[in-house]
Amino acid sequence: MEMExxxxxxxxxLPPEVRPALLDLFERRGGEVEELRFRVGCPVxxxxxxxxxxxxxxxxxxxxxxxxxxxxxxxxxxxxxxxVQHQLRRGFVTLPGGHRLGVCGTAVFSGGSLENLxxxxxxxxxxARDCPGAAEAATNLLWSHPASAxxxxxxxxxxxxxxxxxxxxxxxxxxxxxxxxxxxxxxAACLDGxxxxxxxxxxxxxxxxxxxxxxxxxxxxxxxDWIALDEISxxxxxRTILQASYCGVRFLATVHVLGPEDLRRRPLYRRLxxxxxxxxLICIEADRSLRCERVEYAVS
Amino acid sequence: MQYLRFLGAAFVVxxxxxxxxxxxxxxxxxxxxxxxxxxxxxxxxxxxRCASPTYAAVCKRLSETATGAVSQFxxxxxxxxxxxxxxxxxATRRAVERSGLILQPxxxxxxxxxxxxxxxxxxTGQLRQLGLAREAxxxxxxxxxxxxxxxxxxxxxxxxxAGAAVLILVV
Numbered sequence: 001m002e003m004e005x006x007x008x009x010x011x012x013x014l015p016p017e018v019r020p021a022l023l024d025l026f027e028r029r030g031g032e033v034e035e036l037r038f039r040v041g042c043p044v045x046x047x048x049x050x051x052x053x054x055x056x057x058x059x060x061x062x063x064x065x066x067x068x069x070x071x072x073x074x075x076x077x078x079x080x081x082x083x084v085q086h087q088l089r090r091g092f093v094t095l096p097g098g099h100r101l102g103v104c105g106t107a108v109f110s111g112g113s114l115e116n117l118x119x120x121x122x123x124x125x126x127x128a129r130d131c132p133g134a135a136e137a138a139t140n141l142l143w144s145h146p147a148s149a150x151x152x153x154x155x156x157x158x159x160x161x162x163x164x165x166x167x168x169x170x171x172x173x174x175x176x177x178x179x180x181x182x183x184x185x186x187x188a189a190c191l192d193g194x195x196x197x198x199x200x201x202x203x204x205x206x207x208x209x210x211x212x213x214x215x216x217x218x219x220x221x222x223x224x225d226w227i228a229l230d231e232i233s234x235x236x237x238x239r240t241i242l243q244a245s246y247c248g249v250r251f252l253a254t255v256h257v258l259g260p261e262d263l264r265r266r267p268l269y270r271r272l273x274x275x276x277x278x279x280x281l282i283c284i285e286a287d288r289s290l291r292c293e294r295v296e297y298a299v300s
Numbered sequence: 301m302q303y304l305r306f307l308g309a310a311f312v313v314x315x316x317x318x319x320x321x322x323x324x325x326x327x328x329x330x331x332x333x334x335x336x337x338x339x340x341x342x343x344x345x346x347x348x349r350c351a352s353p354t355y356a357a358v359c360k361r362l363s364e365t366a367t368g369a370v371s372q373f374x375x376x377x378x379x380x381x382x383x384x385x386x387x388x389x390x391a392t393r394r395a396v397e398r399s400g401l402i403l404q405p406x407x408x409x410x411x412x413x414x415x416x417x418x419x420x421x422x423x424t425g426q427l428r429q430l431g432l433a434r435e436a437x438x439x440x441x442x443x444x445x446x447x448x449x450x451x452x453x454x455x456x457x458x459x460x461x462a463g464a465a466v467l468i469l470v471v
Binding site: 078 | 385418
């Protein structure tokens with residue numbers, strides 16, 4: 001789907017009061033719009049190139065209120081809250097097209113676990129982008145050394161975009177099977193079984209499934225050459241990746257870091273690196289360029 | 301002249317009987333549609349339990365499996381719900397009007413309560429709402445079934461008798 005169509009489709013899910021201003025903004029600076037921010041009692045914010053500015057309509061800044069947020073959530077859930085409750089429990093809803101709506105409000109607990117979010121306070125809509133060629137440099141590294149690759153970058157640096165392009169290139173250019181655990185529906189954004197974002201012709205997508213369960217399921221059922229997953233953040237993820245790596249499958253994954261030193265400093269990432277699964281490291285720099293390197297492991 | 305009189309008399313009796321028979325047919329159709337609606341809600345419950353499809357998707361699926369006015373009712377709901385600017389309140393009334401579904405007031409109220417508030421709850425709440433609507437429709441269907449045959453016979457006989465009465469008065 002072309003970018004203009006994707007933006008037009010996205011605005012249909014937004015409250016009517018912000019649509020004209022947003023369509024105008026998409027027309028002028030479409031590619032730069034990263035996020036939309038809605039906070040009760042504040043003007044609607046737009047993140048452009050990392051900076052947040054207020055969204056202005058014809059009569060000045062557009063104010064967000066509780067009703068606007070509730071309407072936005074209702075639209076994002078396609079009037080079917082039950083259908084997104086498992087996502088809401090994790091604080092987000094994925095819209096058709098892969099755009100992610102983060103939700104913040106008052107947590108409602110039941111039986112010790114987060115059951116729902118009420119009294120919505122703020123929402124952040126991250127706009128999914130398809131950037132063919134975003135992982136060109138990383139693809140070259142993988143071509144010369146086809147081993148598991150870890151993509152590291154700051155939050156909002158474009159890790160998911162790079163991972164998506166890498167998946168596409170491995171699938172289309174290398175001609176190898178890639179299985180994707182699309183835990184939040186952001187990587188492929190499948191709608192009626194069809195990926196809305198380009199992930200390649202040899203790619204199998206498992207949407208809205210936890211990483212651990214997803215890896216096991218894909219290994220059993222799809223016999224992939226590569227498994228791709230977004231944001232390794234838990235000990236369980238690491239354990240499953242390690243187990244699966246013994247089956248000969250290679251991984252494409254991302255991690256949140258503030259700098260390369262985080263990979264050594266944070267215990268989970270240190271263990272991840274020490275495990276020796278990832279032989280290629282792709283760091284996303286502040287200017288969004290890719291620094292690709294081979295990870296050398298000492299042979300004991 | 302005699303021939304025309306006979307024709308007129310036949311028209312009087314037939315038209316009056318037609319009113320009675322069509323009322324009876326409408327009542328039988330209402331019963332059949334109510335049964336089909338109950339079956340559709342049962343299928344909806346299974347669909348929600350199995351894959352939690354969205355409001356529009358589940359209605360579309362039901363429109364494909366149901367028949368006649370019930371299929372049109374779900375098709376109208378699906379069309380409405382696929383519009384991002386969809387307003388659930390009033391959706392049931394619009395869909396009933398468009399489909400020509402015959403509903404008793406109590407059955408309509410049960411459907412209105414279900415579909416005008418559809419999608420506001422989590423899965424457990426939604427299934428409970430569905431259960432309540434099915435119960436109300438079952439109750440209505442039971443009552444209708446008890447009365448249908450007797451009422452239908454009455455309508456048919458009334459139609460014929462009314463025609464005969466008018467004929468006697470005129471002649």
